[in-house]
Amino acid sequence: MDFQTFQEAIDFAKEKENGAIHFYESARQVAKNPGSKVLFGEMADEERRHLKFLEELKEEEIESFPVKKIQDLKISQMTEDVPFSPDLDYRQILIVAMKKEEQAHLMYADLAAMTTNARVAKLFQVLAEEESTHKHKLESEYEDHVLQSW
Numbered sequence: 001m002d003f004q005t006f007q008e009a010i011d012f013a014k015e016k017e018n019g020a021i022h023f024y025e026s027a028r029q030v031a032k033n034p035g036s037k038v039l040f041g042e043m044a045d046e047e048r049r050h051l052k053f054l055e056e057l058k059e060e061e062i063e064s065f066p067v068k069k070i071q072d073l074k075i076s077q078m079t080e081d082v083p084f085s086p087d088l089d090y091r092q093i094l095i096v097a098m099k100k101e102e103q104a105h106l107m108y109a110d111l112a113a114m115t116t117n118a119r120v121a122k123l124f125q126v127l128a129e130e131e132s133t134h135k136h137k138l139e140s141e142y143e144d145h146v147l148q149s150w
Protein backbone atom coordinates (compact mmCIF):
# COMPACT_ATOMS: atom_id res chain seq x y z
CA MET A 1 0.00 0.00 0.00
CA ASP A 2 1.29 3.46 -0.85
CA PHE A 3 -0.20 6.89 -0.44
CA GLN A 4 -0.26 9.53 -3.16
CA THR A 5 -0.41 12.44 -0.75
CA PHE A 6 0.42 13.19 2.86
CA GLN A 7 -3.28 13.90 3.47
CA GLU A 8 -4.22 10.40 2.33
CA ALA A 9 -1.79 8.95 4.87
CA ILE A 10 -3.24 11.21 7.58
CA ASP A 11 -6.79 10.11 6.72
CA PHE A 12 -5.77 6.45 6.82
CA ALA A 13 -4.07 6.87 10.21
CA LYS A 14 -7.07 8.79 11.61
CA GLU A 15 -9.28 5.84 10.72
CA LYS A 16 -6.90 3.46 12.49
CA GLU A 17 -6.72 5.68 15.58
CA ASN A 18 -10.52 6.00 15.65
CA GLY A 19 -10.69 2.20 15.55
CA ALA A 20 -8.31 1.98 18.51
CA ILE A 21 -10.37 4.53 20.49
CA HIS A 22 -13.50 2.54 19.73
CA PHE A 23 -11.87 -0.74 20.81
CA TYR A 24 -10.62 0.65 24.16
CA GLU A 25 -13.91 2.48 24.86
CA SER A 26 -16.03 -0.62 24.24
CA ALA A 27 -13.61 -2.73 26.25
CA ARG A 28 -13.80 -0.20 29.12
CA GLN A 29 -17.58 -0.38 29.11
CA VAL A 30 -17.82 -4.16 29.23
CA ALA A 31 -14.81 -4.98 31.43
CA LYS A 32 -15.86 -6.17 34.87
CA ASN A 33 -12.56 -5.76 36.70
CA PRO A 34 -12.23 -2.14 38.03
CA GLY A 35 -8.46 -1.99 37.34
CA SER A 36 -9.11 -3.02 33.75
CA LYS A 37 -11.70 -0.28 33.34
CA VAL A 38 -9.17 2.32 34.45
CA LEU A 39 -6.49 0.93 32.15
CA PHE A 40 -8.80 0.87 29.12
CA GLY A 41 -9.91 4.43 29.88
CA GLU A 42 -6.27 5.56 29.93
CA MET A 43 -5.51 3.77 26.68
CA ALA A 44 -8.59 5.33 25.00
CA ASP A 45 -7.28 8.77 26.08
CA GLU A 46 -3.84 7.94 24.64
CA GLU A 47 -5.39 7.07 21.28
CA ARG A 48 -7.49 10.26 21.38
CA ARG A 49 -4.20 12.13 21.78
CA HIS A 50 -2.96 10.46 18.58
CA LEU A 51 -6.12 11.47 16.74
CA LYS A 52 -5.72 15.08 17.89
CA PHE A 53 -2.06 15.04 16.78
CA LEU A 54 -3.15 13.87 13.29
CA GLU A 55 -5.90 16.50 13.10
CA GLU A 56 -3.57 19.34 14.01
CA LEU A 57 -0.38 18.27 12.23
CA LYS A 58 0.84 20.41 9.33
CA GLU A 59 2.69 18.47 6.64
CA GLU A 60 5.93 20.45 6.88
CA GLU A 61 6.09 20.01 10.68
CA ILE A 62 6.59 16.25 10.44
CA GLU A 63 10.20 16.62 9.26
CA SER A 64 11.36 18.11 12.55
CA PHE A 65 9.66 15.48 14.72
CA PRO A 66 12.08 13.33 16.71
CA VAL A 67 11.69 9.56 16.42
CA LYS A 68 12.23 8.10 19.88
CA LYS A 69 13.84 4.72 20.24
CA ILE A 70 11.74 2.62 22.59
CA GLN A 71 13.10 -0.41 24.40
CA ASP A 72 11.26 -3.58 23.40
CA LEU A 73 10.64 -5.75 26.47
CA LYS A 74 9.24 -8.49 24.17
CA ILE A 75 6.72 -9.68 26.74
CA SER A 76 3.92 -9.46 24.18
CA GLN A 77 5.84 -11.58 21.66
CA MET A 78 6.49 -14.24 24.31
CA THR A 79 2.89 -14.42 25.49
CA GLU A 80 0.07 -16.57 24.10
CA ASP A 81 -2.86 -14.76 22.49
CA VAL A 82 -5.88 -14.09 24.72
CA PRO A 83 -9.23 -13.45 23.00
CA PHE A 84 -11.03 -10.48 24.53
CA SER A 85 -14.01 -11.15 26.79
CA PRO A 86 -15.58 -9.05 29.58
CA ASP A 87 -14.58 -11.62 32.22
CA LEU A 88 -10.84 -11.44 31.70
CA ASP A 89 -8.72 -10.73 34.75
CA TYR A 90 -6.24 -7.84 34.89
CA ARG A 91 -3.30 -9.99 33.70
CA GLN A 92 -5.24 -11.20 30.66
CA ILE A 93 -6.43 -7.67 29.91
CA LEU A 94 -2.83 -6.45 29.84
CA ILE A 95 -2.02 -9.18 27.33
CA VAL A 96 -4.93 -8.24 25.07
CA ALA A 97 -3.88 -4.58 25.13
CA MET A 98 -0.12 -5.16 24.63
CA LYS A 99 -0.83 -7.40 21.65
CA LYS A 100 -3.12 -4.79 20.18
CA GLU A 101 -0.33 -2.20 20.55
CA GLU A 102 2.21 -4.58 19.05
CA GLN A 103 -0.03 -5.00 15.98
CA ALA A 104 -0.48 -1.23 15.69
CA HIS A 105 3.30 -0.74 15.87
CA LEU A 106 3.93 -3.37 13.17
CA MET A 107 1.28 -1.92 10.88
CA TYR A 108 2.76 1.58 11.03
CA ALA A 109 6.34 0.28 10.74
CA ASP A 110 5.38 -1.72 7.61
CA LEU A 111 3.68 1.30 6.08
CA ALA A 112 6.76 3.44 6.78
CA ALA A 113 8.97 0.87 5.04
CA MET A 114 6.67 0.58 2.02
CA THR A 115 6.29 4.21 1.02
CA THR A 116 8.56 6.26 -1.24
CA ASN A 117 7.24 9.57 0.09
CA ALA A 118 9.69 10.84 2.76
CA ARG A 119 7.11 12.79 4.78
CA VAL A 120 4.66 9.89 4.74
CA ALA A 121 7.46 7.56 5.86
CA LYS A 122 8.34 9.92 8.70
CA LEU A 123 4.69 10.19 9.78
CA PHE A 124 4.38 6.41 10.02
CA GLN A 125 7.74 6.09 11.83
CA VAL A 126 6.56 8.57 14.45
CA LEU A 127 3.26 6.69 14.85
CA ALA A 128 5.05 3.32 14.98
CA GLU A 129 7.22 4.56 17.87
CA GLU A 130 4.16 6.00 19.61
CA GLU A 131 2.53 2.55 19.56
CA SER A 132 5.79 1.05 20.84
CA THR A 133 5.57 3.48 23.74
CA HIS A 134 2.12 2.10 24.51
CA LYS A 135 3.36 -1.47 24.28
CA HIS A 136 6.27 -0.62 26.59
CA LYS A 137 3.94 1.00 29.14
CA LEU A 138 1.70 -2.09 29.21
CA GLU A 139 4.63 -4.49 29.39
CA SER A 140 6.15 -2.53 32.28
CA GLU A 141 2.80 -2.70 34.06
CA TYR A 142 2.73 -6.45 33.40
CA GLU A 143 6.23 -6.82 34.87
CA ASP A 144 5.38 -4.76 37.96
CA HIS A 145 1.98 -6.19 38.79
CA VAL A 146 1.97 -9.66 37.33
CA LEU A 147 5.44 -11.13 37.08
CA GLN A 148 6.45 -9.89 40.54
CA SER A 149 3.46 -11.45 42.25
CA TRP A 150 4.36 -14.93 41.02
Ligand SMILES: [Fe+2]
Residues within 6 Å of the ligand: 017, 020, 046, 047, 050, 104, 130, 131
Ligand atom coordinates in the same frame (compact mmCIF):
# COMPACT_ATOMS: atom_id res chain seq x y z
FE1 LIG B 1 -2.46 5.15 18.41
Ligand SMILES: [Fe+2]
Residues within 6 Å of the ligand: 020, 046, 047, 101, 104, 130, 131, 134
Ligand atom coordinates in the same frame (compact mmCIF):
# COMPACT_ATOMS: atom_id res chain seq x y z
FE1 LIG C 1 -1.68 2.70 20.91
